[in-house]
Amino acid sequence: MAAIYTLYIIRKSGGLIYYYGSAGRMDTNDSLRVASLWHSMHANAISQQLSPVSGCLGIELLQADTFDLHCFQSLTGAKFFVVCESGAQHMENLLKFVYELYTDYVLKNPFYHMEMPIHCELFDINLTQAVEKDRVAFWADEIHIQLLSHFYSD
Amino acid sequence: MMYVFNRNGVCLLYREWNRPLRTLDAQQDHKLMFGLLFSLKSLTAKMDPTSAVEKGNLGMPQLPGQGCSFHSFRTNTYKLSFMESPSGIKIILVTHPRTGDLRESLKYIYNLYVEYVVKNPLYTPGSPIRCELFNTTLDQYVRGIA
Numbered sequence: 001m002a003a004i005y006t007l008y009i010i011r012k013s014g015g016l017i018y019y020y021g022s023a024g025r026m027d028t029n030d031s032l033r034v035a036s037l038w039h040s041m042h043a044n045a046i047s048q049q050l051s052p053v054s055g056c057l058g059i060e061l062l063q064a065d066t067f068d069l070h071c072f073q074s075l076t077g078a079k080f081f082v083v084c085e086s087g088a089q090h091m092e093n094l095l096k097f098v099y100e101l102y103t104d105y106v107l108k109n110p111f112y113h114m115e116m117p118i119h120c121e122l123f124d125i126n127l128t129q130a131v132e133k134d135r136v137a138f139w140a141d142e143i144h145i146q147l148l149s150h151f152y153s154d
Numbered sequence: 155m156m157y158v159f160n161r162n163g164v165c166l167l168y169r170e171w172n173r174p175l176r177t178l179d180a181q182q183d184h185k186l187m188f189g190l191l192f193s194l195k196s197l198t199a200k201m202d203p204t205s206a207v208e209k210g211n212l213g214m215p216q217l218p219g220q221g222c223s224f225h226s227f228r229t230n231t232y233k234l235s236f237m238e239s240p241s242g243i244k245i246i247l248v249t250h251p252r253t254g255d256l257r258e259s260l261k262y263i264y265n266l267y268v269e270y271v272v273k274n275p276l277y278t279p280g281s282p283i284r285c286e287l288f289n290t291t292l293d294q295y296v297r298g299i300a
Contacts, residue, residue: 064224
């Protein structure tokens, strides 16, 4: 239930098909480069060759000083990854939920060509709702707790 | 497993305690590991959402400590913990995926490195580490935290 900074969806070949940023858009070229870099590092060649045991499916979580990056890979090879603040919980569920939204609003859309950038309004609306709802719920909880403590302290 | 690299990419130390699968020979393995870490560092510096200043392009070499750096990543079969000192020494530990936060351990290992390796008058910086005392202390410590 924490702030989500950006969300990327990349296709099997590594190209970026969707980008959502809560704090304004990154430069398009940069977001493309970042997405393809992530794809190559996550993919078979690298993190799996370095694995000490067999059966590695790629990077699931990357922790940095100021943010976390969670990645979900579908069975078809599409990758969903989200940049959120450190210590965020339930990101796995959020990513699975986004995957469901993707199958419902994008893949079932007859005007959508496979592997092309996503321009479906319903998908955008529902995604923004799902992402913002987490933040609103978090704030609502905060305010609720403050009100309660105020009430009980009187 | 554990790797130690210096700022030029020379692998100063590689130790393994349990590695059932090995896909590449040692040289390739080291190069791949260093390359992966270098790219990941520049990627995290670029993706950092909290930095006010826009960093340069993705390929620009970063000084140690400049920009946001990652400290670990996890896959379903292993977890890799990473620490870079201000002098460019990178310490990497590859462990079981459910290991906790190893940043303190990495700092301790860096201190061991300073004590046993850097202060050793017979050691030349930039060459692979061959100090017995360092190896044994390291083994003891790692088996203690495992």
